[in-house]
Amino acid sequence: xxxxxxxxxxxxxxxxxxxxxxxxxxxxxxxxxxxxxxxxxxxxxxxxxxxxxxxxxxxxxxxxxxxxxxxxxxxxxxxxxxxxxxxxxxxxxxxxxxxxxxxxxxxxxxxxxxxxxxxxxxxxxxxxxxxxxxxxxxxxxxxxxxxxxxxxxxxxxxxxxxxxxxxxxxxxxxxxxxxxxxxxxxxxxxxxxxxxxxxxxxxxxxxxxxxxxxxxxxxxxxxxxxxxxxxxxxx
Amino acid sequence: xxxxxxxxxxxxxxxxxxxxxxxxxxxxxxxxxxxxxxxxxxxxxxxxxxxxxxxxxxxxxxxxxxxxxxxxxxxxxxxxxxxxxxxxxxxxxxxxxxxxxxxxxxxxxxxxxxxxxxxxxxxxxxxxxxxxxxxxxxxxxxxxxxxxxxxxxxxxxxxxxxxxxxxxxxxxxxxxxxxxxxxxxxxxxxxxxxxxxxxxxxxxxxxxxxxxxxxxxxxxxxxxxxxxxxxxxxxxxxxxxxxxxxxxxxxxxxxxxxxxxxxxxxxxxxxxxxxxxxxxxxxxxxxxxxxxxxxxxxxxxxxxxxxxxxxxxxxxxxxxxxxxxxxxxxxxxxxxxxxxxxxxxxxxxxxxxxxxx
Numbered sequence: 001x002x003x004x005x006x007x008x009x010x011x012x013x014x015x016x017x018x019x020x021x022x023x024x025x026x027x028x029x030x031x032x033x034x035x036x037x038x039x040x041x042x043x044x045x046x047x048x049x050x051x052x053x054x055x056x057x058x059x060x061x062x063x064x065x066x067x068x069x070x071x072x073x074x075x076x077x078x079x080x081x082x083x084x085x086x087x088x089x090x091x092x093x094x095x096x097x098x099x100x101x102x103x104x105x106x107x108x109x110x111x112x113x114x115x116x117x118x119x120x121x122x123x124x125x126x127x128x129x130x131x132x133x134x135x136x137x138x139x140x141x142x143x144x145x146x147x148x149x150x151x152x153x154x155x156x157x158x159x160x161x162x163x164x165x166x167x168x169x170x171x172x173x174x175x176x177x178x179x180x181x182x183x184x185x186x187x188x189x190x191x192x193x194x195x196x197x198x199x200x201x202x203x204x205x206x207x208x209x210x211x212x213x214x215x216x217x218x219x220x221x222x223x224x225x226x227x228x229x230x231x232x233x234x235x
Numbered sequence: 236x237x238x239x240x241x242x243x244x245x246x247x248x249x250x251x252x253x254x255x256x257x258x259x260x261x262x263x264x265x266x267x268x269x270x271x272x273x274x275x276x277x278x279x280x281x282x283x284x285x286x287x288x289x290x291x292x293x294x295x296x297x298x299x300x301x302x303x304x305x306x307x308x309x310x311x312x313x314x315x316x317x318x319x320x321x322x323x324x325x326x327x328x329x330x331x332x333x334x335x336x337x338x339x340x341x342x343x344x345x346x347x348x349x350x351x352x353x354x355x356x357x358x359x360x361x362x363x364x365x366x367x368x369x370x371x372x373x374x375x376x377x378x379x380x381x382x383x384x385x386x387x388x389x390x391x392x393x394x395x396x397x398x399x400x401x402x403x404x405x406x407x408x409x410x411x412x413x414x415x416x417x418x419x420x421x422x423x424x425x426x427x428x429x430x431x432x433x434x435x436x437x438x439x440x441x442x443x444x445x446x447x448x449x450x451x452x453x454x455x456x457x458x459x460x461x462x463x464x465x466x467x468x469x470x471x472x473x474x475x476x477x478x479x480x481x482x483x484x485x486x487x488x489x490x491x492x493x494x495x496x497x498x499x500x501x502x503x504x505x506x507x508x509x510x511x512x513x514x515x516x517x518x519x520x521x522x523x524x525x526x527x528x529x530x531x532x533x534x535x536x537x538x539x540x541x542x543x544x545x546x547x548x549x550x551x552x553x554x555x556x557x558x559x560x561x562x563x564x565x566x567x568x569x570x571x572x573x574x575x576x577x578x579x580x581x582x583x584x585x586x587x588x589x590x591x592x
Contacts, residue, residue, distance in 0.1 A: 087476065105413055198470070201439050205468040208441070216441045216448070216464040216501075223442040225475040 004030040005119055008049035010040040010066065011081070012059050020053065023108050029115075037061035044070055051119055052078045056093070064096060071097040077118035087226030094180050094227070101178075117176035117233065137172040139232045142211065142220045144172040151211070158210045163188060164203055168211070171221060171231035180228040204229065246289040250298050253288075254305075257281040261310055274310035275327055278302035282331050286338035290346075295335030303328045360557075364422065367550045371415055375408035382408075410454060414487065418554045421480045425561045432561040438475040440464060440503050440510055447482035448501060455490055459498040469503075471510050472585055477558045478512075484551040485514040485578050493518020493576060505584065509564075513579035520570040529568060530556040555580070 007029045009020045017033055024031045032047055034040040037060045044052065052070070056063030067078060080093040080101040090101050099118045102111060137144040143152040151158045151168050160168060166188050171179060181197040189199075208215040222230045261274045282302055286295030307324065308317055382401040386393070393401075425432055441464040448460055482501065490496050496518035503512050521529065530552055559566045559580045566580035 105409075198437055201437065201470065202468055205439055205441070214462060216445045216462040216503075218445055222449070223439075223446055225438070225443065225446055225479055226436070 002028070004028055005050040006030040006032065006047065007115070008032050008034060008040065008043055008047065008052045010034045010037070010052060010058065010063070011055040012036065012057075013055075016055075023111065024115075027112055035059075037063070037066050040066055041069065044074070044076070049076065051115060052076060053115075054078055054080050054098075056080060056082045056089070064093065067093065067096050067098055075122065077122050079114055079118055087224075090224075090227050091180050091182075094178065095182070099177065113176075113233075121174065121177060137175065137234055139172075139175065139234050140219060142232075144169055153211055160207065160210060164207050164210070167200070167203060168207060168221075168231075171229055172234075175231040176233040178224050178228050178230045184228065242290060246291075246294050249288050250285050250294045253281050253285050254298060254301060258305065258309070265310070274306050278306050279331055279334055282335050283338050286335050287342050289339075291343065292336060292339040295339045296332065299328075299331035299335040303331055364419075364550055364553070367553070368415060368419065371550065372412060375411045378408045379405050414483075415550065417480060418484070418550050421477055421554055421558060424474065424477060425557060433474045433477065435472040435474060435562075437470045438473055438478075440469045440471050440512075443471075443473075443475050443478050444482060444501055444503060444512070447479045447486065450479075450483055451486045451499075454487070458490055458496065460486070461498070461500045462502075463500075464503045465505055467505075469505055469510060469584070471582055473562055473582055474558075478562075478582070481555045481558050481580065482512065482514065484555050488551055488578075489514060489516035489518060489576065493520070495519055496575070506581075508584050509581040510584055511579055511581045513577060515571065515575060515577045517575040520574070521568060521576045526568060526570070530566060 007024055009017060009024075009031060011017050011020065011033070012035050017035070021031045021033065032043060032049060034043050037058050040052075040054075040058075043049070054063050054066060058066075063080070063082075067080070070076065070078065077099045078097070080090075080098045081104065082089060082093070082101060083104045090103075093101055099121065100114050102114055134146050136146065141154040143155075144150075145152065146169060149165055149169075151160050151165060167184060170184060170187055181200055185193050185197060185200055204221070205215070208218060208221060211220055212218045220232050222232070224230060257277050257280070261277055264273060279302075282295060282299045285298040286292075289295065304317075306327070382405045386398060386401050390398075424434075444462060444464060448462055451458075452460060486499055486501070489499050493516045496516045498517050500515045501513070502515075503510060505511075556566055559582070562582045564580055564582040566578070568576065568578045571577050
C-alpha cells in the first residue's frame with residue numbers, strides 16, 4: 001500500500017482550497033483542510049500532518065499566531081502562503097520558523113517544488129542532527145565536499161576563502177530553501193555581528209564570481225530580493 | 236513627534252542666525268561710521284526674511300518683538316539701556332509686527348498653493364493610472380470570461396486540443412493581469428508625500444538583474460536573453476523590488492511591443508557616479524509618434540493595427556518612470572539605427588559607497 005504524505009491546508013477561501021486539493025491529490029498527497037485558525041490547531045494535534053500550508057490571512061486569527069503556536073512544540077515543516085507582498089512579512093515569517101514561503105499568485109510547479117523540498121529537509125534533518133554535515137552535495141557542476149571543506153566547479157577547486165566556504169556550505173545544507181540575510185550572518189559571523197548585510201553581499205558577489213560563469217545569470221545561488229539567498233536543489 | 240521637533244529646531248535656528256547676522260552687521264556699521272539710524276531699517280529687513288523663511292506666524296512675530304527690544308536696548312541712545320520714551324517707538328513696533336504678519340501670511344499662502352498644485356498633480360497621475368488600468372484589464376478579463384464560459388458550455392463537444400488552447404489562453408491572460416497588479420503594487424510602495432519617497436537599501440546590481448531575467452525567462456522561454464554586468468562589485472542604493480519591476484517591464488515591453496523580437500540584451504555599467512541599465516531588443520522599434528510621449532502614461536490613440544493596439548504601452552512604462560524618478564534617476568528611449576529599440580535608465584550611486592573591495 002502506498003503511504004502518502006499528509007498535507008494540512010489552512011486557507012479560508014473556498015476556491016483556493018479547491019485548487020490546492022485538486023493539485024495536491026493529483027500529485028499523490030493526502031489533503032486535509034482547515035478553514036479557520038482554531039480548526040487548524042485542532043487538526044495539527046489530531047491528524048499529525050507531514051506538512052502545513054498556511055495562509056496568513058485567516059478570518060479568526062493572524063496566521064503568524066498559528067505559526068508561533070505550532071513552533072512551540074513541533075518541527076513540522078510549514079510553508080507560508082501569503083498575499084502580502086512586502087519582503088518584511090516574508091522575512092518575519094521565516095524568522096518565526098516557517099520553512100519557506102510562497103507568494104500569491106503562484107504556479108503549481110512552484111508549489112510542488114517547495115513542498116518536496118520542505119518535506120525532504122525535515123527527513124534528512126532528523127538523520128544528521130547530532131553532528132556536523134558530512135558527505136558531498138552535488139548540484140549540476142557544483143560539488144561541495146563537506147569532509148575536505150572544499151567546493152568544486154566542474155571538477156576544479158573554486159578556491160573559496162574560509163568565510164566564503166562557510167556561506168556556500170550553509171546554503172548547500174539547506175539547498176532549495178531560502179535563508180534570510182540575518183540567519184546567514186548569525187550563522188557565519190555570530191550573533192554579535194552588527195546588523196549590516198553589506199559584508200555578506202560583498203562576500204556573495206565574490207563567491208558568485210568564483211562559482212558562476214556569468215554572475216548575472218547564476219545557476220547555483222539565487223537571490224530573493226530583500227529576503228535572502230537560495231541554493232539550487234541537489235541533483 | 237520627532238519630525239515636528241525638527242521643524243521647530245530648524246525654524247528657531249533660522250530665526251537666531253538671521254537676527255545674529257543683522258546684529259553683527261549693525262555693530263560693524265556703528266563702529267565704522269558711528270551712526271545708528273539704519274539699525275531699525277535693517278531689523279525690519281531681518282523680520283521680513285525670518286517671516287519668509289519660517290513656517291507659520293510665530294517666528295516672525297517673536298523676531299519682531301526681539302528686534303524692537305534689541306534695537307531699543309542696543310542701538311538707540313542711551314546704548315545698553317531701555318528707553319521707552321523715544322518718539323516714534325510705538326510706530327516702529329507696530330511697523331515691525333505688521334511686516335512680520337503680512338509676510339508670514341503671504342508665505343503661508345504660497346506654501347498652501349504649492350501643496351494644492353502638487354496634490355492636483357498626483358490626483359491627475361492617479362486618474363490617468365486608473366483609466367489606463369481599467370482599460371488594460373478589460374481585454375484580458377473579457378478573454379478569460381469568454382474562454383471559461385466557452386469551455387463550460389461546450390465541454391462535451393470541444394476536442395481536447397481546443398480545450399487545451401482555451402485553457403492556455405486563460406493562463407496567459409491571468410499572467411498579464413498579474414503583471415498589471417504587480418505594477419499597481421509598485422506604485423503603492425512609492426509614497427507621494429514623505430521626504431524619503433522610497434525605502435532604499437544597498438543592493439548588488441547583478442542580483443537585481445539576474446532575478447528580473449529569471450522572472451522574464453519563466454514567462455517567455457522562447458526569447459534569447461543576453462546579460463552583461465560590470466566586473467567589479469557594484470552596490471546601488473535602491474528599492475530592489477521596484478528596480479526589478481522596472482527591468483521586467485522593460486523586457487516584457489520589448490517582446491509585447493517589439494512584436495518580432497527574438498533577442499534581448501540587458502546591460503549595466505558604471506559611469507560618473509551613476510549606474511546605467513539598458514534593455515535592447517531586435518524588434519520593430521518604437522513608433523515615432525509614441526517616442527516623445529511614451530513615459531507619460533497617457534492613453535495612446537488606437538491605431539487599428541490589430542488586437543495589440545488595445546493593449547497600449549499601458550501602465551508599465553509610466554510606472555517605470557515614476558520608480559526611476561523616485562530614485563532621483565532618469566530614463567530615456569531611442570530606436571537603434573539597425574533594428575530594434577533601446578531603453579535605458581540610470582540611478583545615482585552614492586559617492587564613495589559605489590564600489591566593493
